[in-house]
Amino acid sequence: MPLGGPDGGDGGRGGDVVVIADPNVSTLLDYQRRPHRKASAGRAGQGTHKTGAAGTDLLLPVPVGTVVTSVEGELLADLSTPWQRVVAAHGGRGGLGNASLASAKRRTPGFALLGELGQEREVIFEFKVIADVALIGYPNAGKSSLVAAVSAAKPEIADYPFTTLSPNLGVVEKGDTRFTVADVPGLIAGASAGKGLGHDFLRHIERCAVLTHVIDAAALESTRSPITDLDEIEKELSEYGQFIGRDFSRLPRVVALNKIDLPDGAVVAQEVSGELLARGLPVFEVSAATRKGLDGLVNEWARLVDEERRKRVQDESAPRPVLRPKPVDAAAFQIEKAGEAFRVVGSQPERWAQQTNFANDEAVKYLTDRLARMGVEDALVAAGAKAGDDVIVGSGKAQIAFEWVPSKYADA
Numbered sequence: 001m002p003l004g005g006p007d008g009g010d011g012g013r014g015g016d017v018v019v020i021a022d023p024n025v026s027t028l029l030d031y032q033r034r035p036h037r038k039a040s041a042g043r044a045g046q047g048t049h050k051t052g053a054a055g056t057d058l059l060l061p062v063p064v065g066t067v068v069t070s071v072e073g074e075l076l077a078d079l080s081t082p083w084q085r086v087v088a089a090h091g092g093r094g095g096l097g098n099a100s101l102a103s104a105k106r107r108t109p110g111f112a113l114l115g116e117l118g119q120e121r122e123v124i125f126e127f128k129v130i131a132d133v134a135l136i137g138y139p140n141a142g143k144s145s146l147v148a149a150v151s152a153a154k155p156e157i158a159d160y161p162f163t164t165l166s167p168n169l170g171v172v173e174k175g176d177t178r179f180t181v182a183d184v185p186g187l188i189a190g191a192s193a194g195k196g197l198g199h200d201f202l203r204h205i206e207r208c209a210v211l212t213h214v215i216d217a218a219a220l221e222s223t224r225s226p227i228t229d230l231d232e233i234e235k236e237l238s239e240y241g242q243f244i245g246r247d248f249s250r251l252p253r254v255v256a257l258n259k260i261d262l263p264d265g266a267v268v269a270q271e272v273s274g275e276l277l278a279r280g281l282p283v284f285e286v287s288a289a290t291r292k293g294l295d296g297l298v299n300e301w302a303r304l305v306d307e308e309r310r311k312r313v314q315d316e317s318a319p320r321p322v323l324r325p326k327p328v329d330a331a332a333f334q335i336e337k338a339g340e341a342f343r344v345v346g347s348q349p350e351r352w353a354q355q356t357n358f359a360n361d362e363a364v365k366y367l368t369d370r371l372a373r374m375g376v377e378d379a380l381v382a383a384g385a386k387a388g389d390d391v392i393v394g395s396g397k398a399q400i401a402f403e404w405v406p407s408k409y410a411d412a
Contacts, residue, residue, distance in 0.1 A: 006098040006108055007049050012042030014091025014118040015055030019068055019125075021079035022061035028125050031060075039089070042115060045097045055091055065130040065207065071122050080130060080207075088123050092116030095355060101366075111363035113355040126203070131169060131182035132305045134208035135256075136237075138229055141216040142258040143183035144168055145288035150298055151181060174302035181301070182208070205237075206246065209308040210301060212254045217272075217285075218265030226257060226272045252304045254282050256297055261287040333376065335383045341390035341401065342383060344376055353393035353400045368407050377406055 017039050037060060043052035062068075068077040068086060077086035095115040102109055135143040151170025170181045184205055205211065213233060215226045241248045255276050259265040269285045276283045282300055286293035333346025344350075349371060356367045371377060380391065391404040 006102050007047050008097030008099050008112055009045030009047070009050040009052065010097050010100055011045045011094030011115045012052035012054040013094045014042050014115070015039030015057045016087045016091050017058045017060065017089040017121075018085050019060045019062055019066075019077065019079065019088050019123075020085040021064045021066060021082055023064055023082045025061045025063050028062060028066070028127050031062075031125055039091055039118065041118070042091070042094045044115075045095070045112075049097075049099055052094060054094070057091075060088070062125055063127050065128050067126045067128060069124045069126070071124060076123065089119040089121045092118040109362065109366075111357060111360045111366065113363075114357055115355070116351055117354055128203050128206055130180075130207045132179035132208065132308075133172075133181045133210045133212055133301050134205045135181065135183045135212050135214050136205065136233055137214040138216065138219075138224075138233070139185075141214045141229075142288045143214045146214060146256065146258065146286070146294075147181055147183045149288045149291055150294055172298060172301070174298050177302040177306055179301065179305045183214075205248070206244070209251070210254065210304045211237075211248070211251050212256055212297075212301070214256045214258055216259055216265075217257045217269040218259040218262040226268060227275060230255065230276070252308070254284065254297070254300055254304070257283065257285045258288060260285045260292065261290045333374070333379070335376075335379045335385075337383070338392055341392050342380055342385050342404075343392045343395070344371075344380075345395065349374065349376055350394040356400075358400070358402065364402075368405070372407055380404065381406070 017037060037058060039058035040055040042055045045052045062079060064079065064082050064084075066079045067075070068079065068088065069075055076088070077084070079086065093116045096113040098109040098112050101111070101113065135146060137143055147168050147170040150172050168183050172179055172181055213230050215229050217226055219229075237248045257265075257269040257273065260269050265287075266285075273283050273285065284293055284297040284300065286297055288294075333344055333349050336343040336345055352367055352370055357363045385391065385404060387404065387406055389404050390401055392399055392401045394400060
């Protein structure tokens with residue numbers, strides 16, 4: 001503005017990509033179908049000191065119990081409570097208009113700083129069911145039928161193995177206690193090594209407070225018995241616990257001998273109950289079909305869930321997940337050789353280069369002065385750079401290459 005000084009307004013910041021635990025969401029399927037998401041950009045600043053509007057944050061709703069990790073395996077967030085949120089990718093800061101760049105020495109800057117690039121990131125969503133009681137056992141043991149019998153859940157039930165491919169949750173109320181029950185899809189020998197989608201199924205027991213072995217007392221296979229079924233599942237739990245670094249042996253166990261409505265089931269249940277009781281396991285002979293014995297089983301679940309909840313409240317020393325982001329030293333940088341060129345790597349010089357309009361000589365001079373004050377020119381000279389050498393700032397899509405013209409060193 002002639003005689004009025006610089007009046008260019010700043011640009012608006014870009015929107016963040018935010019992951020939020022939404023109790024109304026039950027699946028991650030939408031992200032499998034559309035894995036690429038993008039928040040909106042900020043608006044450019046305008047004359048008469050008008051600041052551009054900020055971009056709108058993009059909210060990504062996920063089920064409660066979703067774990068967010070980087071592709072390198074770093075834990076970013078464990079969204080275990082409703083409406084908990086984490087920023088998966090930050091929007092870039094808006095550029096600076098020439099009004100913000102004016103100073104006593106630079107009264108009428110003829111350039112602006114561009115907005116920063118937004119963060120581009122690849123993350124992994126993994127859903128782990130949060131339930132109080134987990135029903136585990138071989139396929140077709142009747143786990144889904146039990147959930148349907150004790151709650152209002154309506155899981156798919158059929159007479160063939162692996163009917164359940166994802167856990168079914170049911171809410172159970174007993175007296176003043178309200179808790180959730182989940183049927184973990186059928187486990188088989190080798191599940192801890194991934195056999196039969198073992199890891200996909202076993203991960204759902206990691207958050208449970210009580211484990212219930214659902215055993216088919218009427219199984220017709222001659223090579224199986226309730227005792228061997230239980231021992232095999234316990235072996236898989238132990239090996240999976242070693243794999244993920246967790247001890248499942250501390251969790252309370254209950255045994256439900258199912259299908260006693262069938263003649264063979266009733267006989268077998270009576271035969272093995274004594275041995276299971278001798279191991280210190282609470283045993284309940286039940287029938288999901290006729291609901292026989294379910295009252296006692298539900299009472300035991302409620303008692304154990306209450307005990308576990310009291311322990312968690314009383315145990316102040318219980319480990320909690322603490323996320324410690326790595327500190328970023330904005331002034332830190334390093335010089336690397338990239339063929340015949342020199343690469344400057346560091347968060348602040350990379351940000352400055354991204355903000356520079358290289359078609360504007362005044363903006364380039366401003367960048368040169370900033371890099372010189374930061375010590376980048378000293379480091380380039382120490383690394384052997386000469387005038388006219390190619391200098392690259394940053395890497396990947398955000399890298400910027402230019403011919404270096406030193407401002408301080410005649411020998412360079």
